[in-house]
Amino acid sequence: MPLLEVRNLTKHFGGLSAITELDLDIFNSEILGVIGPNGAGKSTLFNLISGFYPPTQGRVIFEGKNITGLKAHEIAQMGIGRSFQASTLFMKLTVFDNVFNAYHMNYKNAVWKSFLHAPSALREERVAREKVLEILEFMGLAGLRDQIAHNLPHGHQRILGVSIALATQPKLLLLDEPLTGMHPEETLRMLDLIKKVQRRNITIVLVEHNMDAVMQLCNRIVVLNHGRKIAEGLPKEIRDNQEVIEAYLGTEEGD
């Protein structure tokens, strides 16, 4: 059974259709690349899966449960984490606090215990702090933990974005253009990190424009164009697919 099933998914904005009758399966522990020209509907797909938009039609099924129409925080609680296209962080907070905030939904103790600073709640918080450090260590940000996020270089901010998503302990991680604006060295580092995350049994879907990176990283690739799936397959199949090449290079209709 796939981890996530997208069935007949459609999203209209006014008269414009961003996604049309999309079917998609995401399998456990794979890295799935979603590519396509600008305006193909990749970001819309992410926003539909993570609950920011309700779909016009169709269903999203996660681990056999229908999650269509759930709110964003409910979907996050089910185990779907995401990082954003722009560096969406808590800019005024330290690196540590950024990731610590992401521990929000992992607390088991009742809220009033946290309010009263009960020993069990404090213990839980200590454990959470240790886990935050573990994630920072894992992502190579431990040395920067007291830095204000705003002051970090772009590459580190993107890594922090992924760290935050990782701290929610997702089963499925959606990465929206994690390599944008990175120089080659940072790109290599991010690719390594994404592979490391996958080895923790976390399924990854990523939208990315850097073709070399996508071909190297992904187990499977789905190509969208004008909101429809035009191809799906292994990286080398996609590379040789005539329709994909046309979509990217443009045919008589242009792009």
Place this chain on the structure above:
Amino acid sequence: MGSQKRMNNRNMRKIWISLMGVCLVLALLPQLTDSAYLVHLMIMACINIMLGLSFSLLFSAGLVTIGAAGFWAIGAYTSALLVMKLGLSFWAALPLAGLAAALVAFVAGIIIVKTPGVAFIIQTMVINMILVQVFGHFEIFGSWAGLLDIPSPNSIGPLEFTGKVASYYLVLALLLVNVLGSYALYTSRVGRAWRAIRLNARLAETLGVDLFRYRLAAFMISSAGAGLAGSFYAHYFQSLEPGMFSVFKSIYIQIYSILGGLNFYILGPLVGGLIMTFVPEFLRVSKEIEPIMTGAILIGLVIFLPGGILSLPERLRSLGMPFFGRKKETKFSQSL
């Protein structure tokens, strides 16, 4: 982690020591002065501080209100009516007043919390205006003439709460409970969720924070705080009239927090409330020109010191004045 923790511990100890010092001075104040007028001003300052705390609590969750005075009024009227019409003890009416304010906030919040930002601000203002009209219109609230002869808080055994000094100790205790409660909230995961919402609601949502519930909770708790202050106010002042609770008062409440510093959720209202209670009195400005003066202060503040009075040391440091020590990278003040 180690160094940061140690620093936090040292900061914490410093804060607790200074807090206890402040408490001691406040507790001894009536013994140091014979002036009933001064004690009265201190009582008013404590009420204003509590209202400022209520505003700041909501602000910590990223919501701005211009309706705090309305919920203050709900607390005041509820408490007064429960004692006068139903014969309840003040000590029973006090929590019920807070509860009533929270309840109204719950009903209103279900609708208005869904549209944070400017819409929320305007809607809180309108709620404040409606409440004033309601209190002014209905006979049971004493219409526009208001309620008179509200009894003082009941005595507990030998403790009486009729005089100024006794009232002062009572309001001080209320304020202390309010401060400790706020502190406990801000350092709990509720406070952290509020901070996450304020700094980046969209990101907070993907971290599993239920925006609606946390915003609603902030609105209710903040209103309950204002309601408690209202209950004490009614029985201290012993008369109420709707005009006291106008939107103007809500704007003043906002100023207490902004003047002290919006990033200082507890110390900000403390400093701002004290200044805004005492300075106009000492300058002996007439009621007509007071708003003009306050407006001028506020405009000056927004231009020259947008972080409030408590941000002054940091601002001076960033301007390179060595006297105020090294510039700190971590913003510990954010959590207080």
